[in-house]
Amino acid sequence: MNSISNLVDIYRLTNRKITPQRLAIFNVLDSNTDHPTAEEIYEQVKSQIGNVSLKTVYQTLNELESLNQIQIIDVGTGTSRYDPNVNQLHHHLVCQNCSKVKDIELDISGEMLKAFSQNSGEFKIDRVEVVIRGLCEVCLGKGSSKQSEL
Amino acid sequence: MNSISNLVDIYRLTNRKITPQRLAIFNVLDSNTDHPTAEEIYEQVKSQIGNVSLKTVYQTLNELESLNQIQIIDVGTGTSRYDPNVNQLHHHLVCQNCSKVKDIELDISGEMLKAFSQNSGEFKIDRVEVVIRGLCEVCLGKGSSKQSEL
């Protein structure tokens, strides 16, 4: 994602208005590495500026995606995650216990494409997404038996 | 997935009843490589035995997953896909035009783990899922301009 002042420029140039809601959403996303859900962003924005609607959050997030400022990722946890990291190719670690999502840098193109071309007949690759599932550092530390505690 | 007669045995051994609905669902899944949705399975079962409810289809599919007979995959198309291929490690190609899902065999563990251990601190890997997005053979043939036709 671009800097907030760049976003403001982009918004002005595309006839979009700079509202407190949008600015607060930009702020929450800026340098965020947590892969928050829309609901989480909504809560943070609300604590910053008092009033937003969840609909506005969704609208702005979809808008930012279509401006290529964020990516919307679905790692199978039931809700979409919003990721401002679009400049650096990366993949994701997903904790099966706490559902936290972390970035991981992986260059798989080499071996990938080699094995792939042997296997797949015709298929024009646009992108490759890797999700690694397991237990994060925190949940490992707690011991996996903690999973079933309430 | 096991053979249908094996499934019948498993069901009997675990105090489950063999119903026409379940048998029809087994049949639809048997050797199926289409990664159908619950709705699609429901339609096929309906054309075989006349009456089922979608709820029964979901129930049976979840049951088969917990018996490790199928896997439920989510490739971000908005609906879960049901895959009887659980004995052979594999990944998925997803067509961005027609949403078809195809199996692909890829052994990424080597390079993967190497790059990974350099990058990720502590994380206990359970499984690695790769989704390759692009255009399938059919949609390539039609030319990508067909995408916007109605």
Next chain:
DNA sequence: AGCTAATTAACAATCATTGTTATAATATAA
């Protein structure tokens, strides 16, 4: 300050999936 297009909030709607429950069907033993 006033105009106008864009934005917001409130609310309803959607879609996939799951919960509830009264009825029906299977397995098994008399």
Next chain:
DNA sequence: TTATATTATAACAATGATTGTTAATTAGCT
């Protein structure tokens, strides 16, 4: 083969994430 216990089914309501609708509000410009 019929009765019985138990599991499964269908119908329907409910859920949760996301999107649609619209009347009221606001940003950006004059």
